[in-house]
Amino acid sequence: MPATKDTNGTWSSRFYIINHKGEKLRKRKRGFKTKKEALEYEREFLSKSNFQNTMSFESLCEIYFEDLQHRLRQNTFLTKEHIILKKILPFFKKMKVEDISPAIIRKWQGKMLSAINPTSQKKYSLTYIKTINNQLVAILNYAVKFHNLNENPCHKAGSIGKKNADEMSIWTLQEFNSFVTLLKHKPVSYTGFNVLFWTGIRIGELLALTVKDVDFKNKNLKINKSYQRLKGEDVVTEPKTPKSKRVIEISDFLLEIIKEYIDKLYEPTPDTRLFNSTKYRFEHDMKLYSGKAGLHRIRIHDLRHSHASFLINNNVNILAVSQRLGHEKIETTLNIYSHLYKESHDYMMNILNNKD
Template structure:
């Protein structure tokens, strides 16, 4: 191990260089070098952290451990999930804990961090949503759980504190069928928007699934739609990825009227082959169209994702079970669908009537 002035290969000796020997996870001895440090102190600090990481020393700096954590999990999760985690860590976690060592962070530190998050306000005096606060909390918890599970940290300091935020939104918005009809009528002046919203509402697919659709995904003879991909923009780069979950890979049966509409839409497209995206606009464009259509139709403004909730509400109204709806919407488990339980009509009156009828039948006998 060494830290020295770098005078080799054209370097003028004004910067510092680190050379460290270590043993990798397969037992092979290797050499690691890094150059370009402006001061000896910064080079030594890097050397100390590097050695701590290789030895899985829990006294390493929190920032150094976060690098290890992200390196460990990156191959196991989708790129979009990784980018989301990275953004949350860099924005809300590292700025508070970066100068502490992993093992020195206590439950009191966690409590003070939580209080700072709760007090943050934007220019309009509005704080973070309860669901976002819970997402940030869960990310910090995941970092410490990783340290406990793989790096022998004795305990997770988050365990002693109460979680902030809420795991799900307080209110689930959706449009009734009548509200959706009003909205659909006023966006017909832009055919691509209209057809996109028709698919979202009547099939319940996710926005990313919609934007990835090609003509080849439709079988208008069999009246089916095949969902097997997702469109996303990651760090400014457009990409087609796999769907959100395994259950998201599915075939959806389409109503005949929607097949007829899609046939009309396909015939209007210019020079689009079977594998080209049929909706080439962005999610931002659809948000704008939601604003425009809601205002023009005089219906409440709901989120783009709430169209999926609206589709679920419609299926509930039509009498389908959570299992049947989960299959169509591509929910990973029926538990997700059951979150919509408050939309189901109460059957208490129906139960009471049938119990009364059963009693009367017995009484008559």
């Protein structure tokens, strides 16, 4: 149906759709400034409803989000959503899906490669660039699989970024000790950082730990949940993968640190969170006290890499490392840490070749 002008000078869009029951329903939306806007709304609504590739990229993203939010963990969905809304949608927003060509994608890729991170005032890392590009690939793969897009133009455009960083940022045991010693006056951070370094668990797993997760008799930690602060609310979910549910053996040294910490808590119950805090506290203290210790700055997640490096350099086999970290497949561990095994091998061969 044509757009009509209302008495207040704005335009209305009126048209019919067929719902999933085969019923003919009339749709109407008022308040458009121009006739063109009213007609464009009708065209876009019908394209989206019928999953036609004449719909805008923005409409495709809306459908994609609706599909994903019921299939992913909340924090995973929010991460994807943030990348798409901030790094992808602004460029492709009004384009028709069918008009997005490899050349257009390469133009967007060029913008991403030259973009400046407003926080660091530096270009984004190539691993982050790879993550952004992968999100665009996933959206258009979704359109190919479910909405009859002939092919994904990203495949012809080629990829950008790197899957893995050139070098892994870690701390040695000596570097960690010089850092954590400065935090003895802050029990939450001191205990938390020791647990992170000596177990290799993720920050979300640390923040979800409760008193009953510490088994002093059998000397282990039970990892069965993860904590995030999402949109101002505390959210405790299942761990990242099924294999992330695990029991980690811990040393007498670490047990003693944890015991002293729990003894100072006010009337803890078995369900009391050990670290009633957020990731921000640990990020802040890592930045501040690594600077005071004169160390190169690493991320909290790099303490997990530091733990793995410590184990590998002390000849712990790859299967044990993989199980301790909670990786779903041993291949994941090998892909991340294979270079460390090569360094250990080179060191061994150097010793053997110089035995005299």
